Structures are given as structure tokens and as C-alpha cells.
Amino acid sequence: MKLLxxxxxxxxxxxxxxxLLARGTLCGRPVxxxxxxxxxxxxxxxxxxxxxxxxxxxxLSQTEALREEPFDGVFHLASAVSGECEADFELGLRSNLDSxxxxxxxxxxxxxxxxxxxxxxxxxxxxxxxxxxxVPMPKVVADDTLPAPQTSYGAQKLICEHLVADYTRKGxxxxxxxxxxxxxxxxxxxxxxxxxxxxxxxxxxLAGVESVCPVxxxxxxxxxxxxxxxxxxxxxxxxxxxxxxxxxxxNLPALNVRVADMLEALAQVAGPKVRALVxxxxxxxxxxIVANWPTGASAARANKLGLMPHTEFxxxxxxxxxxxxxxxxxxxxLKGLSL
Amino acid sequence: MKLLxxxxxxxxxxxxxxxLLARGTLCGRPVxxxxxxxxxxxxxxxxxxxxxxxxxxxxLSQTEALREEPFDGVFHLASAVSGECEADFELGLRSNLDSxxxxxxxxxxxxxxxxxxxxxxxxxxxxxxxxxxxVPMPKVVADDTLPAPQTSYGAQKLICEHLVADYTRKGxxxxxxxxxxxxxxxxxxxxxxxxxxxxxxxxxxLAGVESVCPVxxxxxxxxxxxxxxxxxxxxxxxxxxxxxxxxxxxNLPALNVRVADMLEALAQVAGPKVRALVxxxxxxxxxxIVANWPTGASAARANKLGLMPHTEFxxxxxxxxxxxxxxxxxxxxLKGLSL
Numbered sequence: 001m002k003l004l005x006x007x008x009x010x011x012x013x014x015x016x017x018x019x020l021l022a023r024g025t026l027c028g029r030p031v032x033x034x035x036x037x038x039x040x041x042x043x044x045x046x047x048x049x050x051x052x053x054x055x056x057x058x059x060l061s062q063t064e065a066l067r068e069e070p071f072d073g074v075f076h077l078a079s080a081v082s083g084e085c086e087a088d089f090e091l092g093l094r095s096n097l098d099s100x101x102x103x104x105x106x107x108x109x110x111x112x113x114x115x116x117x118x119x120x121x122x123x124x125x126x127x128x129x130x131x132x133x134x135v136p137m138p139k140v141v142a143d144d145t146l147p148a149p150q151t152s153y154g155a156q157k158l159i160c161e162h163l164v165a166d167y168t169r170k171g172x173x174x175x176x177x178x179x180x181x182x183x184x185x186x187x188x189x190x191x192x193x194x195x196x197x198x199x200x201x202x203x204x205x206l207a208g209v210e211s212v213c214p215v216x217x218x219x220x221x222x223x224x225x226x227x228x229x230x231x232x233x234x235x236x237x238x239x240x241x242x243x244x245x246x247x248x249x250x251n252l253p254a255l256n257v258r259v260a261d262m263l264e265a266l267a268q269v270a271g272p273k274v275r276a277l278v279x280x281x282x283x284x285x286x287x288x289i290v291a292n293w294p295t296g297a298s299a300a301r302a303n304k305l306g307l308m309p310h311t312e313f314x315x316x317x318x319x320x321x322x323x324x325x326x327x328x329x330x331x332x333x334l335k336g337l338s339l
Numbered sequence: 340m341k342l343l344x345x346x347x348x349x350x351x352x353x354x355x356x357x358x359l360l361a362r363g364t365l366c367g368r369p370v371x372x373x374x375x376x377x378x379x380x381x382x383x384x385x386x387x388x389x390x391x392x393x394x395x396x397x398x399l400s401q402t403e404a405l406r407e408e409p410f411d412g413v414f415h416l417a418s419a420v421s422g423e424c425e426a427d428f429e430l431g432l433r434s435n436l437d438s439x440x441x442x443x444x445x446x447x448x449x450x451x452x453x454x455x456x457x458x459x460x461x462x463x464x465x466x467x468x469x470x471x472x473x474v475p476m477p478k479v480v481a482d483d484t485l486p487a488p489q490t491s492y493g494a495q496k497l498i499c500e501h502l503v504a505d506y507t508r509k510g511x512x513x514x515x516x517x518x519x520x521x522x523x524x525x526x527x528x529x530x531x532x533x534x535x536x537x538x539x540x541x542x543x544x545l546a547g548v549e550s551v552c553p554v555x556x557x558x559x560x561x562x563x564x565x566x567x568x569x570x571x572x573x574x575x576x577x578x579x580x581x582x583x584x585x586x587x588x589x590n591l592p593a594l595n596v597r598v599a600d601m602l603e604a605l606a607q608v609a610g611p612k613v614r615a616l617v618x619x620x621x622x623x624x625x626x627x628i629v630a631n632w633p634t635g636a637s638a639a640r641a642n643k644l645g646l647m648p649h650t651e652f653x654x655x656x657x658x659x660x661x662x663x664x665x666x667x668x669x670x671x672x673l674k675g676l677s678l
Contacts (some may be wrong), residue, residue, distance in 0.1 A: 089447075089509060108428075134585035134640060135483050144474050146485050148504075148587050155505035159498045165487075166494035170428060246473035248487050301473060 001029045004071045006059050006103065007078035008036025009043075011186050012123070012229060016075060017046050019230050026073065027119075027238050035071075037062055038078065060094065063102035067109040073119045074173075075233060076103060081193035082127055082153035082289065089152060096156035104163055108172035120175040121237045122164045124249050126222055127154035128179065130292045140296040141222075143250050150292035151194075165247040177249035178236045181224040181297060181309075185320040187333065194289040198223060201259070202266055202317055205277035206324075208336030213259060214283030215290050222254030222297035224309060225316040226323075232307050239305055253309035255316070256296030265313040269321070274336050340368045343410045345398050345442065346417035347375025348382075350525050351462070351568060355414060356385050358569050365412065366458075366577050374410075376401055377417065399433065402441035406448040412458045413512075414572060415442060420532035421466055421492035421628065428491060435495035443502055447511035459514040460576045461503045463588050465561055466493035467518060469631045479635040480561075482589050489631035490533075504586040516588035517575045520563040520636060520648075524659040526672065533628040537562060540598070541605055541656055544616035545663075547675035552598060553622030554629050561593030561636035563648060564655045565662075571646050578644055592648035594655070595635030604652040608660070613675050 003020065007013040013036065020031050036042045037055045046052050055062060059078045078099060085092030100122070107118050130150030131137040138145060149155040157179075164175040186199040197214055198221060204211035224232070232252040236244065244250075267275035299307065310316050324333040342359065346352040352375065359370050375381045376394045385391050394401060398417045417438060424431030439461070446457050469489030470476040477484060488494040496518075503514040525538040536553055537560060543550035563571070571591040575583065583589075606614035638646065649655050663672040 089511075132585040132587045134587050134589070144485050146483050146587075148585075149501065150508070152505050152509070155501050159501050162488065162494050162498050166491050169489070170491070172428075246471040246487075248471045248473050248485075250473070 001026055001031050001072045002033040002035070002070070003031060004035045004037065004074045006037050006074070006076045009038030009040045009054070009056075010077065011188065012180075012183060012226065013038065013075070013077045014042050014046060015226055016077070016230050016233055017042065017052065019234065021046075021049055021051060026234070029072075058095075059099040060102055063099070063106045066103065066106035070110045070115045071107070071118045073237060074103070074107070075121050075123070075237070076100065077123045079123070080153070081191055082151050083192040083194045083196070085153040085156065086151055086194075086289070087192075092152045092156055096153065097159060100160040100163060104167045104173060108167060111172050117171055117174050119237060120164065120173045121233055122160060122175060122177040123233065124157045124161050124177045124179045125154065126179050126181050126251065126254070126294060126297055127151055128158040128161070128249075129294045130154060137294060139294075140256065140298050141251070141294040142298045143301050144248070151289060161249040168247050174241065175247075176236050176239070176244050178232060178302075179249055179251045180229055181222045181252055181254040183226055183229050184223045185316060186226070187320075187324065194286050197286065198262075201262065201278050202320065205266060205274045206270060206321065206334050206336050209277065211278045212281045213278055214281065214286040215259060216282070216287075217260040217263070217280065218258060219290060220256060220258045220295035221290070222256050222294065223313075223316070224252060224254055225319055227319060228253065228307070228309060232302060235305050235307055236302075243305060245301060245304075250301040251297050251299040253299040253302050253307050254297040255309045255311065255313060257313050262313050265317055269314050269317045270337055277336065340365055340370050340411045341372040341374070341409070342370060343374045343376065343413045345376050345413070345415045348377030348379045348393070348395075349416065350527070351519075351522060351565065352377065352414070352416045353381050353385060354565055355416070355569050355572055356381065356391065358573065360385075360388055360390060365573070368411075398438040399441055402438070402445045405442065405445035409449045409454045410446070410457045412576060413442070413446070414460050414462070414576070415439065416462045418462070418496075419492070420530055421490050422531040422533045422535070424492040424495065425490055425533070425628070426531075431491045431495055435492065436498055439499040439502060443506045443512060447506060450511050456510055456513050458576060459503065459512045460572055461499060461514060461516040462572065463496045463500050463516045463518045464493065465518050465520050465590065465593070465633060465636055466490055467497040467500070467588075468633045469493060476633060478633075479595065479637050480590070480633040481637045482640050483587070490628060500588040507586050513580065514586075515575050515578070515583050517571060517641075518588055518590045519568055519571075520561045520591055520593040522565055522568050523562045524655060525565070526659075526663065533625050534560075536625065537601075540601065540617050541659065544605060544613045545609060545660065545673050545675045548616065550617045551620045552617055553620065553625040554598060555621070555626075556599040556602070556619065557597060558629060559595060559597045559634035560629070561595050561633060562652075562655070563591060563593055564658055566658060567592065567646070567648060571641060574644050574646055575641075582644060584640060584643075589640040590636050590638040592638040592641050592646050593636040594648045594650065594652060596652050601652050604656055608653050608656045609676055616675065
């Protein structure tokens, strides 16, 4: 099987790549080639695997060549993040909309040339949902809640959901759009996503560093651990069309959690001194974006595929600590913990 | 006021242009310039009006120049129709998606150059709705029914709704998307729309010509007369942002009518001999497309703006006959009637 992961150098992409290489198979077939595209090269452990080929550069600059290259499956994760898209409208259109369109067209060219339609998992986002005066948003958004995006990122994700559905209907791809919940705890540095603090308020204190929470403690949000997110992407890929059920996007499972509960779990797992490293300082720009996000999500269709969220945020923190302990930079990453 | 109508040479566009010229004002301001773009030139009566400027050619070839030309208002009606888009996937993407994107970007350039955001009415379509295994379609689709397009035309219209909403949110346009119902009775020749027969089964018999109905008599569909459709577009343009209520698209009012009722109205208005010119001959391609369309629509938001549908299909037929009688080719168009 020859697979493509766009955004394969990123956090979710690299983790997905590792999971696929470790499994060795997908849909019961061996993973023989794994092409990772991203702006930056993937981590060294991935480059060291003979099955991996890394291609560095903007996806949009690579899609022309993809017209001549058949893939069995594609995980399309590459995306500019929400904060970036709000700050730079054209960047969002180019990175999220134009790149997806060009990728889908490349896959369509393969089919028109006699190839088999590639199976495609598109990572959409819970950011497609939002409140509109004409469409009040339910507290918990479901698979079939009417999306009303309040950010360019959300609008672009939703638009791409519908491109994926229509290319699928036409037989150009076998596409499935899955809405990722906010993935936390992400390692590394804060990124441009407005949701970045949902990782920061856990990651930084665990590293012994102060962290600022830009929203109120009462803010509730649907989150998912990296591992459950990866499980979701793989399960959605492996689902038959019948079990995926339709062509509209589905929600991946979420743990709906308040910031206050996240911090309480942090105190429980890592102690009150670590928790005390988080202070609240409202950032109107971020708080304004987050205020338009759903406070929770349900995922009935994903549940039917056997996908379930964590039930306690403490589990997610423990998983992050385990992941860090297994990594070479663990001492640095967890220096706030008296391990 | 300087206005642009894309698709201004088409049936709805030309009729809208006549209505605007006859009113002389829009939002209380005089209509000074009316630019009509279309693949073909507009009818002679429009060209004869000193306020009208016609620009012939694909919209996509004209958007670059529009970057330097400010408009107060735009009615964006230009579109490839549903049958064409199913037959030619690239045509649909180019004519409906790329052209809309380029038009919106031209308007955005004007704002970035210091201009005022143009007010934009985008003609979306009831074709955004459809059944999906995961999202059963209600019998009557409402403003806030979850769209699940089953044609490329419907998908492209829905995608453009969300572009219009996001460009509006960013302040690049003051956009409003209104979903047109199937406009009937259209004069002239059948076009490539799968819905073309909804006019043909009335128009052809009235002209003394046999007509074939490609779907069962039990098929129900939301339709609107040309005049109510034009009223809707103008009212949506004139609405304040508060009364339009939000940025999501609204349904224009529909008369939900069965083919059987349409033909009964035809017999009532024009006599049984005219009715007898329609015969049923199922066309699987068209019946398949229509089977995925809603059987009715509601329009609560448009109703609040004061917009109402006709209540009887006979009224729509009588309006068509009056329109034809006022036009020079009336004798030909209505030769099935013993007037």
C-alpha cells in the first residue's frame, strides 16, 4: 500500500505516520510506502524508516506532480491553523482551500487516467461550528448540527468537507471527512492556533514554566488526546463506506471539559505547585474566537465505529507524561514534575 | 448607485435588471449605472437604456478588471446549471466556484484599496439540500436544515454560501446568500438544468407543442414564479444586516406543488386540450437527480422580510400568460391557447 500524509511533518501527522509504520498494515494490507509532505521535514525517526519518503515544501507546489502518481490512500492533514488564517486571509485560502482543491484534482486526474479512486481521510475541525443569529448553536454540537463557521479556518474546513463529499460522489476519491476535536496535550512550542493554550496550560507547568490562560476558567471545550485522535483517523480510513454511513462529515469523539477541570486534573496528577504555574490573563482576541466555539461535541457516528473519548482529563495528562518520559527530551519537558 | 448583475443576460438576470431600472432606486438611492455581465449580450430593451452597460464574456475573464472598479451593489447570479455541472465537472468548478471566488476577491481588493464594502446578493439554490444516509432530509427543508448536496451544482452553491459568509464576516463585502427555488414558468427554450421540465410542461403546451414530463406525477417540488423570485432578490438586497439576521443563507419562499397539481392547474387555466399535450416518459437520469431534491421548502426568515410565495400554481401560469401577452412573440408563445 502506498500512502500519503499531507502535513506529515506536523505533530498529528508524524504521530499518525509512526502509528501506521508500527502497525505495518492498513485495511489488512502492508504499508509499503509512506510519503510525508510538509513545510518542514519530519522527525529523524521517521526519516530513518525505509518505507518513508519525505517531501518538503508547500503542498500546493507538489500537487502538479501528484497528478502522475497514484496513491492507495491519503490522510490530508496539512492546514494553516485558525490564528494564522484570521491574521492572514489569503494564507488561509491558499493553504486550506486551494491546496485541498489541487490535491483532490490530482487524485481525480489519476482516476481519469484509469487508476482506482484513492481512499482519503480529510481532517476537518470542530471549528466548522459556531453561533449565528439565525442559527443558535446547541451547547453540544452533534454530527448533524448545522455548521455556521465563525472563523476563516472553520469556513475553509467546511468548504473542503463539501469538496471531499462531492469528489467522492463522483467517484474521483473515496473520501471521508472527520472533524478533529482540539488535540491536547500537544508537545513543543505554542503555535498560531487560537486553541494553542489548551495544551499550553498543561505542557508549560509540567516543564516548570509559567503559563498564561487567556480565557476564563469556566470555558468548556471538546478536546481529544493525540492517541485517540490518531485512532479516529485510522478507524475512519478503515471503515467501509456503509459503516462510515453517508458522505457528510462526522465528529471524532471528544471529552467535553472546562478549563477549571483541566487545571484541577493537573493539580491531581502533578501537584498544586505545578498547577500554581498557571495564571489567568484574559486575551480579548483569543477569548473572542473561543467564545464562538462549541462548548462540547457528541460523536454518535464515530461511537458506532467503536471510537470513544477519554472519560477523564487526568488520563490525557498521564498519557502526555508517559509520552514525554519515552522521548529523549523528557527531562526538559517534565522538569516541573518531581519524578 | 452603481450596480453589477452577473448573469445579467439570463432570464432571471435580465428580469431583475428591468425591475431595477423600472424602480429607478434601490435602498432609496437612484440606480445610475447597471453593469450586466454574461456569456451572451442582454436583450435589446436593456441595451437601449442609457444606464445599462453590457460586458460579454466569461465572468472569470472579467474579474481581474473588477479589482479596479468599485460597485455599490452586486447581484451575483451567473452560474452553470445543474445538468451541465453533472455532465462536466470542471465546467461547474470553474463557472460556479472559481468565478465566485474571483469575484469576491475583486470586491475584497476594492475594500483593501480603501473602498466601501459592496452589498452582495448571492443566488444560491434549494439544490444545496439532499438526503444523506447519515442525515435524512425532512420533507420540507427550512432555512436551518443541514444541507447535504447530491449534485455538484448544489455542492458548489453551498460552498459559495460559506465564502460569501466569511468574506462578509471579514468586512470585505456585505453579503447575503438567498436560496432560489426552482423558477417557473421560464420562457424560451429548455436549458441544461435538470429542473428545466418544471417550466417545459407548462410552456410547451401553452405554445401548442407536446411536452414530455420525465418524472412521475407524484413528484413534489418547491417552485417560485419569476416575479416573486425577483422580489426576493431585491428585498434581500435592501434588508438591513439586522433584519437579514445572521450570515447563513436563507430560503426564498416556495410554493410546494406536485407535478399532478401543476398539470391540473394548466387544465384549469388553459383547458384540457392544452393539458393533453403533456405526456409522461420517465428519464432515469433526470428522475434520479430530482429524487434527491427536497419535495418542499419553508422560508421563515424570508417571510419575516415580508416575502410570500404564490398560494396557487394557477396564479403562476396566469402570470406567465400575461407576461407573454405583453411580449412581441406572444402569438407564437401562446399559440396553444385559444385566446
